[in-house]
Amino acid sequence: MSITINHVTHIYNPGTAMAKTALDDVSMEFRDGEFIGLIGHTGSGKSTLIQHLNALLKPTSGEILLNGENIHQDKKRLKEIRQRVGLVFQYPEHQLFEMTVYKDVAYGPTNLGLSLEEIDRRVREALEVVGMGEETYEKSPFELSGGQKRRVAIAGILAMQPEVLVLDEPTAGLDPKGRDEILDAVQEMHRRLGLLVVLVSHSMEDVARLADRIFVMHQGKVAFSGTPKEVFSHAKELEQIGLAAPQVSYILEGLRQKGFSIPKDLYTIEEAAKAISDCLQGTKP
Amino acid sequence: MIRDITIGQYYAANSLIHRLDARLKVVAVMIYIITLFCIGSVAAYGLAIVALAAVVVSSKVPLRFMLRGIQSIFLIIVLTGIINVFTNKTGVPLWGRDWYLITTGGLSMAGMIILRLMMLIIASSLLTLTTTPIQLTDGIEYLLKPFGKIGVPYHEIAMMMTIALRFIPTLLDETDKIMKAQQARGADFETGNLMQRAKALVPILVPLFISAFRRAEELATAMEARCYRGGAHRTKMNQMAFGTADYGATALCVVFLLAEAVLSIWL
Numbered sequence A: 001m002s003i004t005i006n007h008v009t010h011i012y013n014p015g016t017a018m019a020k021t022a023l024d025d026v027s028m029e030f031r032d033g034e035f036i037g038l039i040g041h042t043g044s045g046k047s048t049l050i051q052h053l054n055a056l057l058k059p060t061s062g063e064i065l066l067n068g069e070n071i072h073q074d075k076k077r078l079k080e081i082r083q084r085v086g087l088v089f090q091y092p093e094h095q096l097f098e099m100t101v102y103k104d105v106a107y108g109p110t111n112l113g114l115s116l117e118e119i120d121r122r123v124r125e126a127l128e129v130v131g132m133g134e135e136t137y138e139k140s141p142f143e144l145s146g147g148q149k150r151r152v153a154i155a156g157i158l159a160m161q162p163e164v165l166v167l168d169e170p171t172a173g174l175d176p177k178g179r180d181e182i183l184d185a186v187q188e189m190h191r192r193l194g195l196l197v198v199l200v201s202h203s204m205e206d207v208a209r210l211a212d213r214i215f216v217m218h219q220g221k222v223a224f225s226g227t228p229k230e231v232f233s234h235a236k237e238l239e240q241i242g243l244a245a246p247q248v249s250y251i252l253e254g255l256r257q258k259g260f261s262i263p264k265d266l267y268t269i270e271e272a273a274k275a276i277s278d279c280l281q282g283t284k285p
Numbered sequence B: 001m002i003r004d005i006t007i008g009q010y011y012a013a014n015s016l017i018h019r020l021d022a023r024l025k026v027v028a029v030m031i032y033i034i035t036l037f038c039i040g041s042v043a044a045y046g047l048a049i050v051a052l053a054a055v056v057v058s059s060k061v062p063l064r065f066m067l068r069g070i071q072s073i074f075l076i077i078v079l080t081g082i083i084n085v086f087t088n089k090t091g092v093p094l095w096g097r098d099w100y101l102i103t104t105g106g107l108s109m110a111g112m113i114i115l116r117l118m119m120l121i122i123a124s125s126l127l128t129l130t131t132t133p134i135q136l137t138d139g140i141e142y143l144l145k146p147f148g149k150i151g152v153p154y155h156e157i158a159m160m161m162t163i164a165l166r167f168i169p170t171l172l173d174e175t176d177k178i179m180k181a182q183q184a185r186g187a188d189f190e191t192g193n194l195m196q197r198a199k200a201l202v203p204i205l206v207p208l209f210i211s212a213f214r215r216a217e218e219l220a221t222a223m224e225a226r227c228y229r230g231g232a233h234r235t236k237m238n239q240m241a242f243g244t245a246d247y248g249a250t251a252l253c254v255v256f257l258l259a260e261a262v263l264s265i266w267l
């Protein structure tokens, strides 16, 4: 599934004193199977943008194409579009409501009107992908840990078997362990199911490690786009809009200035660790 | 959408009405509403309308904000009107017979009631549109103080109102978010029979209640952490004070009341 965002502008409360242009002529293109990172400062319009992808919001002007088809063409197909584009909201655990983990994950597939066997199959598969074992199925979602709750909520979307998975800051408010669990699960889904993943994030580290391409939003516009290397080469400009390159790149830059021979354009911790160890072995054989 | 609900919404503007003392405004609106139910003559209504219009204009709040309040109880207004048309059988018969007889008395009664309701809503929305929630609850707290002697916990009432008003927009936002999140899971709130629609609300209401309780608990903790312990000996950051404009407005209110009394009794 590919998504084309064509000159989309979105104005909240148009025509009132509280009118707010949250998106201003945004164009993007996501190709099938890609891992997209969407970053930007708070209020830059990320959440607004992704709510357009499954037709929860309607552009004030412009259009969204799924596989070349305008998603607002046919009102009756909204449910189908929401099934094909799975959207995980920020703090998705706040939407849990059922008595058990199993029932909550089954809510989406049930809304799709599937057979009981099919629902059961999907619920088990989704919970397995996010790493929730069978012993949790009959637990109340409210007695789980923060990271577990969130994984259950993500499973609730996965169980609808979307072709695109959009996650709005899935690691916000989690401890490092919970964060790693979620990101591992997301990476696993991308690899195993071959989904187009759109990851909204604050963390440059996460995006640098996972994304094929990055879009940087600033005040409702696309400020930069390209591969992580291309985008993070604009470290100065990123700082001006309240962002930064991944932290390791600052460490490497510091080392370079102290005279260590370390290559440029390294943005993940793994690359950095390898470069530093190569460099040390080079200087002290 | 759900955000259009405007309970207790404040419209920021710099007008004389905005600057008046909240206590005066609360009392004036109460007196105005009582007056609406006491007056009878056309001239008295005319004066009440003129007075309301004058306040609306000088408040600098666009009229459509007040009409929004009317919109939200439009159905009640229409129903009240219809009931009055058919239950009041005085005056000259115009159309129909038996129970569906329409008379001039019924029509004028219905018109009167509808007018009264609309004026009532405009007057009370003027109060919330021109007074910040904080000023409003401060004013109400002050006015309730005399009842403290008979055990009315006036400070607590005012605090609860402040908190409730403060959280209305938050909870509306939250509802909006939860609705969207469930729609992303294929929820459908718009089709189906009554039973199905009622059931479709569960996935919204459960998370909403949970989040409301979570917020209540967090707020209580935060207040306790700042040693909040109720009304005794608390001072206020903004002391309410009666200024020249307030005395002038009070005088106008008295003149209005006298004129209404004269118009109702002698005309």
Ligand SMILES: Nc1ncnc2c1ncn2[C@@H]1O[C@H](COP(=O)(O)OP(=O)(O)O)[C@@H](O)[C@H]1O
Pocket: A012, A013, A020, A021, A022, A040, A041, A042, A043, A044, A045, A046, A047, A048, A049
């Ligand atoms: N429901 C809404 N109504 C009005 N304004 C909104 C709403 N949601 C977001 N905004 C405004 O739109 C802008 C973009 O917000 P958002 O898309 O949430 O940004 P981000 O997710 O990047 O933090 C912000 O200025 C925000 O205040």
Ligand SMILES: [Mg+2]
Pocket: A046, A047, A048, A090, A168
């Ligand atoms: Mg956001």
